[in-house]
Amino acid sequence: MEDRVVTISRAKLSVEYPTSFMLIAAMNPCPCGYYNHPDKDCSCAPGIVQRYLNKISGPLLDRIDIHVEVVPVPFRELSDDRASEKSEVIRKRVVAARKIQDERYDGSKGIYCNAQMTSRQLRQICKLDEVSQTLLKNAMEKLSLSARAYDRILKVARTIADLDNEAEIKTEHLAEAIQYRSLDRENWGV
Numbered sequence: 001m002e003d004r005v006v007t008i009s010r011a012k013l014s015v016e017y018p019t020s021f022m023l024i025a026a027m028n029p030c031p032c033g034y035y036n037h038p039d040k041d042c043s044c045a046p047g048i049v050q051r052y053l054n055k056i057s058g059p060l061l062d063r064i065d066i067h068v069e070v071v072p073v074p075f076r077e078l079s080d081d082r083a084s085e086k087s088e089v090i091r092k093r094v095v096a097a098r099k100i101q102d103e104r105y106d107g108s109k110g111i112y113c114n115a116q117m118t119s120r121q122l123r124q125i126c127k128l129d130e131v132s133q134t135l136l137k138n139a140m141e142k143l144s145l146s147a148r149a150y151d152r153i154l155k156v157a158r159t160i161a162d163l164d165n166e167a168e169i170k171t172e173h174l175a176e177a178i179q180y181r182s183l184d185r186e187n188w189g190v
């Protein structure tokens, strides 16, 4: 996933294909499906929810940048006709953020967006002020996040700041990025 190549080895030869892809996956919150449900109770025995999540290996979960919990939408909200933000407006924001990243990585061979930055670039590009540093340190300790998750959080925070057209990562961008680690080992099913 990270190297963006797939190697197929046979007895006589080995071939490498470019494989750059975006992985989007969905799963139930637990075997019965009601863990964290607003109205219904989860009927899973203690430890079952954690064991269910453990089916996804830690290293794989670490490489998924954004975890979002989707709770059921009540009918009154489904039928609510208030206008939500239009896709074309969102698209403009994404295109603008991509342009910022194009300029940022101009001259860095093979790097086009924040997800691809090297660890050296990460240190230069994702600088945090003191408040944000403390926030991230506390989150790392409290949520027992891995070093890989740390890098992911910084990259996602940088992208959120780009979508906001901000030159610096602000505390709110970082806080949002931390929220997207909800499935990391220690937080789910306990």
Ligand SMILES: [Zn+2]
Pocket (backbone or CB within 6 Å): 030, 031, 032, 033, 034, 035, 042, 043, 044
């Ligand atoms: Zn359950």
